[in-house]
Amino acid sequence: MGDTIFALASARGKAGVAVFRISGPLAHEAVGRLCSLPAPRRAGLRLLVWQGDVLDEALVLRFDAGASFTGEASAELQVHGSLAVVKAVARVLGEMPGLRMAEAGEFTRRALENGRLDLAQVEGLADLIDAETEAQRRQAMRVLSGAIGRRAEGWRKALIRAGALVEATIDFADEDVPVDVTPEVLGLIDVLRAELQREIAGTGAAERVRDGFEVAILGAPNVGKSTLLNALAGREAAITSEIAGTTRDVIEVRMDLAGLAVTVLDTAGLRETEDRVEQIGVARAMERAQAAELRVFLLSHPGEVLMLTPQPGDIVVLGKADLHLDEPHAISGLTGRGIDALIARIADRLSEMAASAGAMTRERHRVAMLRAFEALESARSQLERPGGATELVAADLRQAMLALDLLVGRLDVENLLDEIFASFCIGK
Amino acid sequence: MFHVKHFDVVVIGGGHAGAEAAAASARMGARTALVSMQKDRIGVMSCNPAIGGLGKGHLVREVDALDGLMGLAADAAGIQFRLLNRRKGPAVQGPRTQADRKLYRLAIQALLSQQVGLEIVEGEVVDLIEGPGGKVTGVQLLDGTALTAASVVLTAGTFLNGIIHIGDQRKSGGREGDVASIRLGQRLGSLGLPRGRLKTGTPPRLDGRTIAWEGLEEQPADDDPVMLSFRNSRPAVRQVACGITHTNERTHDIVRANLGRSAMYGGHIEGVGPRYCPSIEDKVVRFADKTGHQIFLEPEGLDDHTVYPNGISTSLPAEVQFDYVRSIKGLERVNILQPGYAIEYDFFDPSALRPTLESVLSGLYFAGQINGTTGYEEAAAQGLVAGANAAAAALGLDPILFSRSESYIGVMLDDLISRGVTEPYRMFTSRAEFRLHLRADNADQRLTAKGIATGLVGADRVQFFAGKMERLSAANALLAERSCTPPELLAAGLSVSRDGARRNLLQVLAGADVTWDHILLLEPRSAEVDPETRLQVWRDALYAQYLHRQDAEANTLQRNEAITIPADLQFSGLPGLSNELSAKLQRRRPSNLAEAERIEGMTPAALLLILAHCRKSAQARTAVR
Numbered sequence A: 001m002g003d004t005i006f007a008l009a010s011a012r013g014k015a016g017v018a019v020f021r022i023s024g025p026l027a028h029e030a031v032g033r034l035c036s037l038p039a040p041r042r043a044g045l046r047l048l049v050w051q052g053d054v055l056d057e058a059l060v061l062r063f064d065a066g067a068s069f070t071g072e073a074s075a076e077l078q079v080h081g082s083l084a085v086v087k088a089v090a091r092v093l094g095e096m097p098g099l100r101m102a103e104a105g106e107f108t109r110r111a112l113e114n115g116r117l118d119l120a121q122v123e124g125l126a127d128l129i130d131a132e133t134e135a136q137r138r139q140a141m142r143v144l145s146g147a148i149g150r151r152a153e154g155w156r157k158a159l160i161r162a163g164a165l166v167e168a169t170i171d172f173a174d175e176d177v178p179v180d181v182t183p184e185v186l187g188l189i190d191v192l193r194a195e196l197q198r199e200i201a202g203t204g205a206a207e208r209v210r211d212g213f214e215v216a217i218l219g220a221p222n223v224g225k226s227t228l229l230n231a232l233a234g235r236e237a238a239i240t241s242e243i244a245g246t247t248r249d250v251i252e253v254r255m256d257l258a259g260l261a262v263t264v265l266d267t268a269g270l271r272e273t274e275d276r277v278e279q280i281g282v283a284r285a286m287e288r289a290q291a292a293e294l295r296v297f298l299l300s301h302p303g304e305v306l307m308l309t310p311q312p313g314d315i316v317v318l319g320k321a322d323l324h325l326d327e328p329h330a331i332s333g334l335t336g337r338g339i340d341a342l343i344a345r346i347a348d349r350l351s352e353m354a355a356s357a358g359a360m361t362r363e364r365h366r367v368a369m370l371r372a373f374e375a376l377e378s379a380r381s382q383l384e385r386p387g388g389a390t391e392l393v394a395a396d397l398r399q400a401m402l403a404l405d406l407l408v409g410r411l412d413v414e415n416l417l418d419e420i421f422a423s424f425c426i427g428k
Numbered sequence B: 001m002f003h004v005k006h007f008d009v010v011v012i013g014g015g016h017a018g019a020e021a022a023a024a025s026a027r028m029g030a031r032t033a034l035v036s037m038q039k040d041r042i043g044v045m046s047c048n049p050a051i052g053g054l055g056k057g058h059l060v061r062e063v064d065a066l067d068g069l070m071g072l073a074a075d076a077a078g079i080q081f082r083l084l085n086r087r088k089g090p091a092v093q094g095p096r097t098q099a100d101r102k103l104y105r106l107a108i109q110a111l112l113s114q115q116v117g118l119e120i121v122e123g124e125v126v127d128l129i130e131g132p133g134g135k136v137t138g139v140q141l142l143d144g145t146a147l148t149a150a151s152v153v154l155t156a157g158t159f160l161n162g163i164i165h166i167g168d169q170r171k172s173g174g175r176e177g178d179v180a181s182i183r184l185g186q187r188l189g190s191l192g193l194p195r196g197r198l199k200t201g202t203p204p205r206l207d208g209r210t211i212a213w214e215g216l217e218e219q220p221a222d223d224d225p226v227m228l229s230f231r232n233s234r235p236a237v238r239q240v241a242c243g244i245t246h247t248n249e250r251t252h253d254i255v256r257a258n259l260g261r262s263a264m265y266g267g268h269i270e271g272v273g274p275r276y277c278p279s280i281e282d283k284v285v286r287f288a289d290k291t292g293h294q295i296f297l298e299p300e301g302l303d304d305h306t307v308y309p310n311g312i313s314t315s316l317p318a319e320v321q322f323d324y325v326r327s328i329k330g331l332e333r334v335n336i337l338q339p340g341y342a343i344e345y346d347f348f349d350p351s352a353l354r355p356t357l358e359s360v361l362s363g364l365y366f367a368g369q370i371n372g373t374t375g376y377e378e379a380a381a382q383g384l385v386a387g388a389n390a391a392a393a394a395l396g397l398d399p400i401l402f403s404r405s406e407s408y409i410g411v412m413l414d415d416l417i418s419r420g421v422t423e424p425y426r427m428f429t430s431r432a433e434f435r436l437h438l439r440a441d442n443a444d445q446r447l448t449a450k451g452i453a454t455g456l457v458g459a460d461r462v463q464f465f466a467g468k469m470e471r472l473s474a475a476n477a478l479l480a481e482r483s484c485t486p487p488e489l490l491a492a493g494l495s496v497s498r499d500g501a502r503r504n505l506l507q508v509l510a511g512a513d514v515t516w517d518h519i520l521l522l523e524p525r526s527a528e529v530d531p532e533t534r535l536q537v538w539r540d541a542l543y544a545q546y547l548h549r550q551d552a553e554a555n556t557l558q559r560n561e562a563i564t565i566p567a568d569l570q571f572s573g574l575p576g577l578s579n580e581l582s583a584k585l586q587r588r589r590p591s592n593l594a595e596a597e598r599i600e601g602m603t604p605a606a607l608l609l610i611l612a613h614c615r616k617s618a619q620a621r622t623a624v625r
């Protein structure tokens, strides 16, 4: 049947082990390129080697068609759960011809089609898939909300424009449209290529350092958020004063926590207020805090009810430990008590995240950009070839659009037609 | 007691959709009646005298591949054949011809009269006959005659509640010279089908004897004409040239000064018009900085001096039309034979249709302009689908479905059904994601076998097609078998890298600057391949490597299309579907998974749930049996 798909299948959270599942006609061949295949349904300890480099030592399982979750030939690689290993394995699998990352729900769909699941099981799994796609969407949205977002918006425009120019010369050859659109299309493609290339190169460690994880510190006014931030950063970033509500805006401090780039957000104190300026501060704080990867709640007294409810995995601690000397887990930015323990907890949570979903989604973005880049390369060489075929340029541009779907949103022919009709006077 | 006649299929309307529907139904072996207001107006071209073009030419070839009429009639009437995009690749070339109006109409009428099993009935349909369970079982004519049938195909074009606008004057009409279809329009309105208004326009017709042709640029027919039908190889009648002229600043000033008197700009029209067929008013307003717009002066026939000025459709008052037309070079002394006008008409939301073009009323099929499309070719292609499926249903045969991955017909049906329309829908090649495969030149290779299997294709064409396929596969086999080493290729004068890889001659042929002479050097037996076949082998080979890339996409699509959603599946009860999505699904009623996937807001999880329920009800069904 269809192509061969793979995905990180292990549950989220720090498990020490990450499981890749591969399913489809090339599943065994793909694993065979990394190590020798164990007997069906037997686990084998293998070194995964790719182009001379050892990726990891893994537990490898092989399932034959008819005796697997999906019903297809499939395999599992249980590798070490480190971010680097997961990324490397995902990249190597993605680069193998005929393999691609699975879409949400694709394993389940195959299992269903091959009669391996019943309706009740699918209904159970559907919730999971919804959660997964939602997480992916949120991840994409977050990635796209900043500088990359603005760039992706530019990509979208450039793709539409280039596609429209090429399509106009094809579909409206008899009309008043420019005959030679090559220079403009080439210009658009070159800018796109350059930006994609930069972005692809940057998705590695450097990018992670620059982008970092966001951690929001939340709590009632004057509970010591700013003092805590200063203690974490080791410098006076936020103004600390005794007047409640001093931090009216969101203050960001970048730092390195246990090797991970982290942006700590110091937010305005969460409280109902009449002060318009402060209201804005509170609203912004809530917004930013909700978008952050992790929230640290500082309570002024045990059992305090805050305006924002902690999400699963968030950290809640008691602040102003200097006033609560009897509380063992309380912290104090002033005296430094409990700070080290808190840093360790934050770092733990973030490494967990880095090891699972985050890495995978970013890898997905990287693969998408790489595909788009290759398609644009192909379009470019077709355009530059004397007598190059316009319809093939159009086909390549379409491939690029499909590849970038995840990053720039769906582009279809209606977008191109809108651009064509807006730019050229079509219609005899 | 009024007269009652019985048929398998009744087709309402003798436009391009109706003619094709009736012929297709009769070819399938259904006893068919074609009812139209006036017998001698069957096959009339309402607007521009041309058939084919980009996307449209593809549709004509597909209709032809299924043994339809349009290509044959266009070839009989063609007076200026031009292959559009001749200098681009075959995938985006579209055959087109200027057609002699009278010859076209007569060709269609002749083809219909030769069709066995088809009766032409003159009359106006004023009512539908409904049987038990709301199924449509026939039609009622104005004179009281009743025609009963298992299936009815409606192709009333621009006639339903049609209103013609010229300036601030408005009158009822189906198009110039024809009365509108009001009673049927009202009857359909009472059925509660989702309905809307669209508009389109046409330019004034000119007297060619009063045009100063001498000073105008000419656009001749191709020296080496390409026909619309696979069955023909040369034009049937004399070829003529078109003239080319341009509007100018004065023209634009006149239009601008009178915008308020245009039906469209004076606010007389509510319907939405096509962006790709703007009126001269639109052009002047939307592209204000352009100082001239091109106009093609197209002769309407060999013995007709009417000229169709393509590019200046309008709904300005007749006297303003006279002024602006006379401001144009070559038209300074021209006489207008008939002023341009805009027409507004009813259409039905096509997203409520099944892929067979059956409407929500069982037994009633819709095709052509009433589905929100525009153009003869789009109408003809839908007519064929509706007629064939109406016949299939009447005869108890399986429905005949078309996929996006296999035909422009499939692209159009899917676009209409899964997206609906916001402006009159016209075909473009860019709508086809599998464009490299869906070429005009291989429409028969893609579709004729299916036509034969379903009974749509007559014996003559079966034979013709078999001969062609035999020649093609022999030539393909010859070239595929012979593989060459790089030194051999270099010796034949080809530039290849010395990578040691052998290439077969099909791969070699796909290379840039390779001609059949190279092939002859490498495989002398290829001398026996006739020129037509050589060309087709080359066209197929050219895109082969790109087609592999699209295969995965096409496979997924076909797999999803093959999963049919039971007509009785209740989306509203499905656990796990959001209310919004299930309401949308319930309204749109996708008939297969591919259609469901294209619905806005669809999620992977929801698709999976639908799939699981399709599986479940399929199992339940087989268990019952």
Ligand SMILES: Cc1cc2nc3c(=O)[nH]c(=O)nc-3n(C[C@H](O)[C@H](O)[C@H](O)COP(=O)(O)OP(=O)(O)OC[C@H]3O[C@@H](n4cnc5c(N)ncnc54)[C@H](O)[C@@H]3O)c2cc1C
Residues within 6 Å of the ligand: B012, B013, B014, B015, B016, B017, B018, B035, B036, B037, B038, B041, B042, B043, B044, B045, B046, B047, B048, B123, B124, B125, B126, B155, B156, B157, B158, B159, B160, B174, B175, B176, B181, B184, B200, B201, B202, B277, B341, B342, B343, B367, B368, B369, B370, B373, B374, B375, B376, B379
């Ligand atoms: C003014 C005008 C401008 C146009 N401009 C363009 C354009 O710019 N570009 C373009 O591509 N297309 C244009 N068209 C559209 C083109 O003419 C149509 O797309 C095409 O003719 C549609 O074919 P059809 O078979 O759906 O309907 P039509 O060709 O309209 O045929 C309808 C048929 O139904 C019959 N009929 C209607 N009601 C009844 C009834 N109650 N009983 C019996 N018979 C009935 C009529 O007699 C007629 O034979 C224009 C049409 C008009 C009128």
